[in-house]
Amino acid sequence: GERDLVDDIKAFHDSAKGFFADKELYLLRNLSKGRGVGFFEAGNFHPDFILWMLIGKRQHIAFVDPKGIRNLGPTDPKIQFYQTIKDIEKRLGDPTVALSSFIISNTSSHVMKLHWAMEKSAMTARHILFQEEDKETYIQALLTKAIELGHKSN
Numbered sequence: 281g282e283r284d285l286v287d288d289i290k291a292f293h294d295s296a297k298g299f300f301a302d303k304e305l306y307l308l309r310n311l312s313k314g315r316g317v318g319f320f321e322a323g324n325f326h327p328d329f330i331l332w333m334l335i336g337k338r339q340h341i342a343f344v345d346p347k348g349i350r351n352l353g354p355t356d357p358k359i360q361f362y363q364t365i366k367d368i369e370k371r372l373g374d375p376t377v378a379l380s381s382f383i384i385s386n387t388s389s390h391v392m393k394l395h396w397a398m399e400k401s402a403m404t405a406r407h408i409l410f411q412e413e414d415k416e417t418y419i420q421a422l423l424t425k426a427i428e429l430g431h432k433s434n
Contacts, residue, residue, distance in 0.1 A: 281346035281386045281411060282328055288411075289331075292419040299420070304334040310343075325358050327381065333426065339377045342426040346384040346411065354396050354406070359383065362407035366429075378430030382407045382422050389413060 289307055293300060308330040327343035334340075343365065345358065352359055361381045369379040385392070389400040389410050396403070400410075407425070409418040 281348075281384060284411060285329065285344070285346045285384055288415070288419050292423075296420070299423070302335060305423075306332040306334075308332065325361055327361075331422075331426070333423065335427065335430075337376055338430060340426045340430045341377065341379050342422065343379075343381045344384060344422070345382070346386065348387045349383060349385045349408065350387045350391060350395065354398060359406060359408070378426070380407070380426045380429045382409055382425075384409050384411050384418065384422075386411050 286307065289305075293305060310326055310328055310330055312326060325345075327345040329344040329346075331342040331344050332339065333342075343361070347358075349359070357364070361383075365379045365381040369377070372379070383406075385403075385408050389403060392403060392408075393399065404421075409422055411418060414421070
């Protein structure tokens with residue numbers, strides 16, 4: 281999932297020059313526990329990637345973790361991190377920085393619907409994107425949502 285995510289971001293970046301006309305995009309591989317950026321509030325969660333987008337003077341920082349979610353419940357701290365990160369953003373108190381979090385699932389929404397009794401739209405509302413079934417659209421959805429959340433934070 282990690283390699284596919286990097287490849288998918290690169291492919292979208294290369295094909296969507298208009299989208300990036302006023303943006304700078306950086307993708308950082310987060311270091312592992314003990315050395316990287318981790319969040320105690322989310323059970324010492326260390327998302328695999330930090331996606332950093334600059335638009336003018338505004339920074340949109342998304343913590344992105346590709347993973348199988350079959351063995352996680354909808355209340356797992358990693359799943360709920362999309363809310364936790366907004367609390368951290370408020371504490372940060374910098375109006376030029378917007379924080380968000382996304383899980384990139386390699387488990388299909390159909391399987392997760394059976395486990396969680398939850399529609400795909402409800403999972404997407406929790407910032408869970410589906411890597412394989414939405415291969416052509418999930419990167420743009422992630423970037424667009426991160427920007428949208430940044431504008432709501434103002």
